[in-house]
Amino acid sequence: MQPITTTAELADFCKSLKGQPFIAVDTEFMRETTYWPKLCLIQVAAPNGVEACIDPMAEGLDLNPLLDVLRDETVLKVFHAARQDVEIFNNLGAMPRPLFDTQIAGMAAGFGEQIAYDALVRQMLKIELDKSSRFTDWARRPLADSQLTYALADVTHLARLFPMLRERLEKGGRMAWVEEEMLALTDPALYDVDPENAWKRLKPRKHTAKYLAVFKAVAAWRERTAQQRDQPRGRILKDDAIDELAAQAPTDAAAIDRLRGVPKGFSGSKFGPDLIAAIKEALKDPEGYAPKIDRERGPQNVAAGAIVELLKVLLKARSEDAGVASKLIATVSDLEKIANDDNADVGALTGWRKDAFGADALKLKRGELALVLDGARVRVVEVRRAPKAAAE
Secondary structure, eight states: OOOBOSHHHHHHHHHTTTTOSEEEEEEEEEOTTOSSOEEEEEEEEOTTSOEEEEOTTSTTOOOHHHHHHHHOTTSEEEESSOHHHHHHHHHTTOOOOSEEEHHHHHHHTTSOTTOOHHHHHHHHHOOOOOOTTTTOOTTSSSOOHHHHHHHHHHHHHHHHHHHHHHHHHHHTTOHHHHHHHHHHHTOGGGGOOOGGGGGGGSOOSOOOHHHHHHHHHHHHHHHHHHHHHTOOHHHHOOHHHHHHHHHHOOOSHHHHHTOSSSOTTGGGSTTHHHHHHHHHHHHTSHHHHSOOOOOOOOOOSHHHHHHHHHHHHHHHHHHHHHTSOHHHHOOHHHHHHHHHOTTOOOGGGSHHHIIIIIHHHHHHHTTSEEEEEETTEEEEEEOOOOOOOOOO
8 A cells, every 4th residue: 555645646636536525534643742733644535435645744745736625615524523633734724614523423413422433433334443553653654554554444434434424413403413513613713823812722810910911921922932943832831830920920030930830940941031021021011911801700609509510410411312412512611601691692502502401401590490310310300380379
């Protein structure tokens, strides 16, 4: 088995994909020691039986013929657990729209939370995948036949199971349940690497202007440094250290050295002066530099906290009734907002999610539903209130 290594071969292969309603796509990449994922292999298969492994590391190979296919919105791109694959192609300027993620679809089709690809293949195709090459070094060349066979099998089976999974969702009237999630996966904002927006991935613990200004500045400095050095963010500075730096706002080496979350000797390293400069710059105008954020409101009293716990039980019961992963319906953050506000701006109170769970969540809050343990299963029952006695 030989991967595609020349632009001419890739162009011929992409011509054979023309007119196909969908293609199954997967990638093999390395990023344990880098900021940017190192793309090592691309696998593609179509329903007409055309399939190939493409070696993006081959000298002189121009990926544009394939990127043009990914940009073609008349061709559906099928992935499993697509987010990191999409990030790679987005970095290459080819957001793969429209997209279908079989892991998300599996959550709506009754296969549980974040089902693994091999488990989905086992359940739908009755095939046991050979995972012996799963943790191989994909950057080493040449790739062995066993590695290429393993890699290609992922898209071969994906192209087979996708129509079956789609049909299952359509018969159950659940395609609309996953379309919103698919669209979210191709939102460029999800893959934003602008250092000035890096703070958004983290959770600030305070909301004063000074804290937020330093928090944003340190997160931006770390992101910029990680990109420039092509190193993982955590190797530059841990998330907890960003919070501590924001809380203490150190402006000299001695103050940084007193922080527990910052590695010993950090201030004297090549990073120290730049970090101090970033903090000082943010402190020149904290009010102007600090991000403006809407504070998420969790449970504000004992009653709200209890409601959240009841809503968790209701969510589990209703997701089991619907045969859909609870994560697809609501998050804990959604439940906290619903506990405090009947009109909370959350997906769980709109569309199919409201039919499956949200409407009952509001009834539970009003005391119109009760949760009853029936053996090992929780049942949801209506509460019949006794009529008030007439006044004498």
